[in-house]
Amino acid sequence: MKTRRLLCLLAAALLLLAGCRGREQGGEIFQTKEGDGYLILLDGGREYVPFCAIVDTADLGDYLGHVAGEPNERIYTYKDLPREQWLVDFLNTGLMPEGMLCREKNVTDIPAGLESEYWWN
Numbered sequence: 001m002k003t004r005r006l007l008c009l010l011a012a013a014l015l016l017l018a019g020c021r022g023r024e025q026g027g028e029i030f031q032t033k034e035g036d037g038y039l040i041l042l043d044g045g046r047e048y049v050p051f052c053a054i055v056d057t058a059d060l061g062d063y064l065g066h067v068a069g070e071p072n073e074r075i076y077t078y079k080d081l082p083r084e085q086w087l088v089d090f091l092n093t094g095l096m097p098e099g100m101l102c103r104e105k106n107v108t109d110i111p112a113g114l115e116s117e118y119w120w121n
Helices: 002-025
Strands: 028-034 039-043 046-054 060-067 070-078 086-091 098-104
Touching: 039 086, 046 086, 060 086
Parallel strands: 028 060
Antiparallel strands: 028 039, 039 046, 046 098, 060 070, 070 086, 086 098
């Protein structure tokens, strides 16, 4: 009986791990479009423009998906800020990961400590 219970627990753990792994690899497909010298990230009718570089992966929130045709260009939430206002476009090529914090173009309330690196912000 203990062996059967252990096998059931092991099977459940493997299914849970497989489900989490699939979510990280899958997720939503995000589109982009050309801005005036930069790419705009599209999400459900909202447009996100680059705001500043992100180098600390601890700032990444939930994994949401990836950019269409670019499985290494992943989209995350940023810390605990609302998805409707801020997203992170994170490119991990294995050599030097790069992250770009993107602001929804209509957001005017900038959290303390964040400063734009671009003229359009």
